[in-house]
Amino acid sequence: MNTLLQLLYRVNHRALFLLLMLMSIFMIVRNNEAQGKIFWNSTGMVFGLFSSGANSVWSYFNLSRENEKLQREISVLRGQLAQDQYNNELVRDTLQKVDSNRIQIYEYIEAKVINNSVDKPKNYLTLNRGSRHGVKENMGVITADGILGVVRYVSPNYCQVMSILHTDTRVSAQVKGKDVVKGFYGSLVWNGSDPSMMYLMDIPKHNKISSKDDIVETTGFSTYYPPGVSIGKVFYHEIPPGSSNHLIKVKLNVNMSNVRYALIVVNKHADEIKQLEARVKDEQ
């Protein structure tokens, strides 16, 4: 008892006071309903204030990233424009003949993403362009970074795009080495879980996939996407035991959860190609 008292005497009395005070205030908040409510409400208010402040700070960070993206998009578009002008000049002045040989197949309609989801097994995006702007069903949608999906439903002002993050998605894609053109193609599918990863299927195992960072791009075999649009990089690949095909995990370039701008691909020959292919189907 005496040693206990001596131990107690040696403690700093201010520290002891603070400790006991905190204990009693903790008891008040825990055991008295009215005080507890006031306490939790006011701490909630303080934290709410804090988190809304943090939110606005974060949105500023996003702003700069958004700006960067816009700049990039602008630079891409500018580049295309300059190229077009150069080509036209060239064609008009010197190679008159080529003029008729070069026909533009793909045109782009710029659009803004106004709704998006990545958390469901079947995801859709909504864009602010519709039939009034020339959007039709089954047009592909891309961004500066990669591909987004295919237009499914069109209204006068808006369209619904079946995201590539959709379990029914099949995109014809090929692996292109960093330096060499490899050109193995297969179909790109999504397994419904990670919105930054897709799987490239059906590439026979005798093809060599050497580098981890091999680029995966569109083939242009469908009428949806122009050829050579980069989709992502090989993240991981293996040949599952007993399988004759590679299983390739592809890391997407585009962050599907924060896309803001998109380009809708207008394939001017889509109808012609489809009609032609339909005739073959009739035959079968």
Place this chain on the structure above:
Amino acid sequence: MNNNSLLRIVFKFIIIWLLQIVVLKQIQFWIGPYHYEVFVYPLFILLLPAGMQINLLLIVAFATGLIMDGTYNSLGVHASSSLLLAFSRSRILNWVIPRGMDESAAPSLKRLKLLPFLRYVAVALLLYLVFYYSMVFFAPAFFVDIIVKSLLSFVVSMIFILILSGILNGLD
């Protein structure tokens, strides 16, 4: 602190506690819309020996507060108020009687004489009550209620405490 003085302290505690629980807790004090409580048990903390080791004083006051919380069903409210009272007691004593006093004795009515004792109890009780009602309301928005109730309780509590001090004089 010998056995005799310890016994006196326990005896004082029992008397004060009985008055608080058996009498004062049963009476409803109302003035207009204000319901207030009357406390005499802070006197027990005030009457502990002046030279008592501060940490021991804090523990005793905390325990006293907890016992009161048990009967008033307000866990923590009395404990924190008593703790503050014990913490600031020596400062108030120094302020009221700067020349100091016999350290082993209780700063009672008999030792301090009426006027210094009145000042000592008044300052301590007011501090106690304002803190107590702050803990009861627990929000600065109730500032007016806190002050009004503290003052009402202060007046009536002072009367009871003075009567009780007179009775306890026989124990010194």
